[in-house]
Amino acid sequence: MVVSVAPAQAGAAGGSSNTAVPAFAGTTDKSAIETAAAIRAGETTALLECEAAIARIEARDGPINAVVVRDFDRARHQAREADKRLAAGETAPLLGVPMTVKESFDVAGLPTTWGLEAARDFVPQDDAVAVKRLKAAGAVILGKTNVPPLLADLQSNNPVYGRTNNPHHPGRVAGGSSGGSAAALASGMVPLEMGSDIGGSIRVPAAFNGVWGHKPTFAALSRVGHHFPGTDGAPGELSVIGPLARNPDDLALALDILADHPLAQSDNRPASGYHVLVLNSHPNATVAAPIADALDRLADALHDLGMAVDRTSDLIPDLDAQQRNYMKMLNITIARGVPQDGSAPTTLIEWFDLRDEQARNKRAWNALFKSYDAVIAPTLGVTAFAHDDTPLIQRTLDINGDATPFGLQFAFPGLATFPMLPATSFPIGTDPDGLPIGVQAIADTLKDHTAIAVARLAHGVMQ
Template sequence: MKSAIATAAAIRSGETTALAECDAAIARIEAGDGAINAVVIRDFDRARDAARAIDAGPKDDRALLGVPMTVKESFDIAGLATSWGFAEHADHIATEDAVAVQRLKAAGAVILGKTNIPVGLADLQTNNPNYGRTRNPHNLDRVSGGSSGGSAAALAAGFVPLEFGSDIGGSIRVPAAFCGIWGHKPTFGMLDTDGHYFPRTQGAAPNLSVIGPLARDPDDLALALDLVSDLPLPKPTPRGTGDWRILILARHPLAAAAATISDAVEAVGAAFAKVGATVDYHSDLLPDLKSQHEDYMRILAVAMARGAPSPSGPPSTPMIVLLDRQAACRRAWRRLFRAYDAVIAPAWGTTAFLHDDTPIGDRIAMIDGVATPFAAQIAYPGLATFPLLPATSVPVGVDPDGMPIGVQVIADRYADHTAIAVARVAHDLVWSR
């Protein structure tokens, strides 16, 4: 399957047509998605019309000219349902495209439809009463992740080269890691989230939440980020592989990690060190990760509750105090990034787990034979989310069961392209092994 960039170039040169690429993607979905259930809202007729319009016009230099893609169900597309998986919102039809969708279409993308999500975008697996369960293409008994689980599954299955999702608790990075593809959580506030909001609301964006790309290819990932970003994000100064400064964080003090995961993170560090990069495994510059996680969970609970009262009463910490702590945490990370270009850590402490509809608060994660609280794993995506930092999920190997292993590369605020660049080097250093 061609990358998005290669597909656009082939259409531009006349090697293929937008309609041919659209039809090929539709055929892949129709042939392969029955068991996976990733592309749950299909807009094939309008996609073909859009592709025909591109073929009828001049072969311009739009970056995604004729590229077929899908987007997460939670983005508005005019004329299609946006339910966020809630049965009561199944009949909610969007009247306008989300800003991100507008920008992707302006770049020439052909949107085939929308991909599945968990209810309220609130789980690390993808299952809801409107569209059912999405399964991991690598093993149908395993989850594809969440909440951009349909997005990652569609990419891993080879249906499309590019997707767009969202992330507040690992919802891009974890599905990417579970499905063996690339995903990027941007710096908070850099991509307009208008049109990606809870159904039948005015769209106030919660603190921490971002939208971002998922792809099969890192160049496509970087391109999609730039196409949708409000402002240009800086590119890192070109440097040799051995010139990077890396901090390896193989485990979180509050969350266990399977040996296959922590070993993979450390293997990436060893690979960087072998080519002469500066690699550390400890740093006094790291903020107090325990306190950071506790404050992250408090803000996350407020964001996900959307004003609903807590079963145990109002939050014990006023929001302004939490925001003060968040500001202090951001400054701590900024100081750390004066010494390092990137921090490499697990995206999640396990590979894709078996389907399990136990509520998150009661769910158990088996890690190397030990039962641990599932919810504690949120600490890994929270590393970048609470301080509002960019992070790229990159595939670096497979576990003994053949399931993909992904790690996240965290960089300084606005250094999104540094995170992608380091992730690309990490992948190239270890993937052949």
């Protein structure tokens, strides 16, 4: 077996490359469903599609640095086996489709570092459950994509593999922690990816790169094999795994392949059958004017399409309290209860109180969804920002001419994360710099396909 690791790019610890990155928006490369259909029809083979994806990675990834662990020899073997499966009469939904997965997922024989130098040599002996399900569905795994250390940032830069650049602009971040995943999709290298999300780590990279990402209902997909390197304990609170793709159909198919139990399908209602709430602001976090304006245009367009659209509702939970409680739970989970500022650890009583607050917040959102099919809101209040190695706690963003603390932006991912709801991030346009604008459709518990369906309609009306 030959496994190659892409070299860490110069400037990994500071600065960024000014090398021009080709624009891949609107790539004509086949989707996952189209690829599988072409293989089944005999128009191509799994091996040919594997070789084509390898060629795309080798031609495109240099200035992007998304696919940081490459497993091309074993991928070719998987592709040959997929062709044998097809010849034997199998029709698995992803048979022969080449894809990559986020570096934090265990793939037997490949390193899982979570971007940590100390874990550079950890190599798991078994695949994550999600990887097993993708392989069973016929997917061919080409390698793994880049992340930030500990998956704890909204950009992807680490001492093991270096920095991932946004395919639309090399000076901007690709997002995190599934930044390599979204960049690989946006540049057309692969049609399908796997990520994880606790603070927007699927949704934000999808938004920054102009692709689709779905944060499933909490615990709907198995997280076994998506552990801190070398551990096998309980998965963290709030965290989920989920798919990324270049279109909603691939996203929905991957979700069904990965789900522990069948999820209710959307009922294909026309736009006039939906009632949505569109939010373009938050009491704690600023939204850049181009994103707020795009959401206003989206609300108008959906209304013109016949959809019932509200801009505000008395049913909205207390978002200020939700943000405080979400950030507290997020920080406890990431630090495993040991504060990094030297303050006293969280007590069990405090943790139970926080879980009570989460339960109340979830019930409030569930009550809102008795009146609405979905809530559409910013995925983040900004588009892809410039590479910034300032520690997250000290980092600021210039939004509408004002310097604002970076951490406040977690309010937007937290809308769905704290109440454990499904949310689909999808593109609706570009800002004045030509960077993608992504927003999220949030739906009720286990109504994952409703979130994707509303996102599909909303994306379509903005084209």
